[in-house]
Amino acid sequence: MKVWTIANQKGGVGKTTTVATLAGLLNKRQRRVLLIDTDPHASLGYYLGIDPEQVPGSLYDIFMAHKELTHDLVRQYIVPTSVEGLDLLPSTMALATLDRSLGHQEGMGLVLRNVCRLCEADYDYVLIDCSPVLGVLMVNALAASEHIVIPVQTEFLAIKGLERMIKTMEIMGRSKATQYSYTIVATMYDRRTKASPLALQALSEQYPQHLWPDVIPVDTKFRDASLAHLPAPHYAASCRGVKAYERLVEYLFAGNLKHAKVS
Numbered sequence: 001m002k003v004w005t006i007a008n009q010k011g012g013v014g015k016t017t018t019v020a021t022l023a024g025l026l027n028k029r030q031r032r033v034l035l036i037d038t039d040p041h042a043s044l045g046y047y048l049g050i051d052p053e054q055v056p057g058s059l060y061d062i063f064m065a066h067k068e069l070t071h072d073l074v075r076q077y078i079v080p081t082s083v084e085g086l087d088l089l090p091s092t093m094a095l096a097t098l099d100r101s102l103g104h105q106e107g108m109g110l111v112l113r114n115v116c117r118l119c120e121a122d123y124d125y126v127l128i129d130c131s132p133v134l135g136v137l138m139v140n141a142l143a144a145s146e147h148i149v150i151p152v153q154t155e156f157l158a159i160k161g162l163e164r165m166i167k168t169m170e171i172m173g174r175s176k177a178t179q180y181s182y183t184i185v186a187t188m189y190d191r192r193t194k195a196s197p198l199a200l201q202a203l204s205e206q207y208p209q210h211l212w213p214d215v216i217p218v219d220t221k222f223r224d225a226s227l228a229h230l231p232a233p234h235y236a237a238s239c240r241g242v243k244a245y246e247r248l249v250e251y252l253f254a255g256n257l258k259h260a261k262v263s
């Protein structure tokens with residue numbers, strides 16, 4: 001089983017869209033996928049048409065029971081989505097209080113890692129969606145993952161946020177036995193604008209090792225897919241946005257995983 005986290009400490013850069021689209025593509029390739037929504041806003045759940053009020057529980061319950069996690073207990077909170085083979089461990093607003101209530105307790109950074117281990121036999125991939133907040137949930141996501149995908153909107157302000165994100169990952173990586181790798185993915189690329197090519201140029205100069213040498217274009221089909229509560233590959237399989245994510249999956253499958261710097 002492989003665990004990938006999709007993170008960036010900036011909102012609106014395409015994290016949730018990337019999670020849903022990669023999940024859809026993996027599903028179409030017959031991979032069993034578990035999505036873990038760590039964003040208290042539950043955008044991924046809403047995207048997939050799952051109402052947080054209508055689920056048996058959430059990731060919050062798992063954190064509350066972190067000392068006695070079992071396979072059965074974790075399974076109790078995983079719900080199927082409308083796409084067969086694609087399951088979700090939902091979020092809830094209460095997750096926003098986690099830093100205050102449990103953040104300081106021993107072993108709190110490894111809860112998601114434990115959840116993934118318990119589900120090892122059930123899935124081929126776990127994709128973790130993050131909120132922009134750097135807190136106990138992001139720490140958990142990074143510690144559980146072997147690879148991080150960082151979507152970055154191709155505009156200058158977004159690149160500033162990226163520097164912070166990468167610092168965080170490097171600091172986190174030091175305390176881990178195995179290092180994770182990361183890939184920066186330029187999203188919402190609009191070649192008709194001045195900003196997009198300039199931002200891409202800056203990214204390739206600053207992160208030549210880690211930048212995926214391609215882009216996800218602006219494509220309105222992503223918003224339409226979210227309104228239809230379907231991963232874009234199940235909504236508009238041949239749109240150019242999905243084609244671009246297909247190339248990203250190929251790239252990641254090919255093992256183009258560059259490790260974070262040890263310093």
Ligand SMILES: Nc1ncnc2c1ncn2[C@@H]1O[C@H](COP(=O)(O)OP(=O)(O)O)[C@@H](O)[C@H]1O
Pocket residue numbers: 010011012013014015016017018043187188189216217218219220222223226241
């Ligand atoms: N490549 C894209 N082209 C056009 N719109 C996009 C693209 N990626 C994401 N969006 C839209 O941008 C908004 C923010 O994306 P989202 O994935 O929710 O970002 P985040 O999870 O980082 O906050 C959503 O309305 C989404 O549909």
Ligand SMILES: [Mg+2]
Pocket residue numbers: 015016017039043044130
């Ligand atoms: Mg999101």
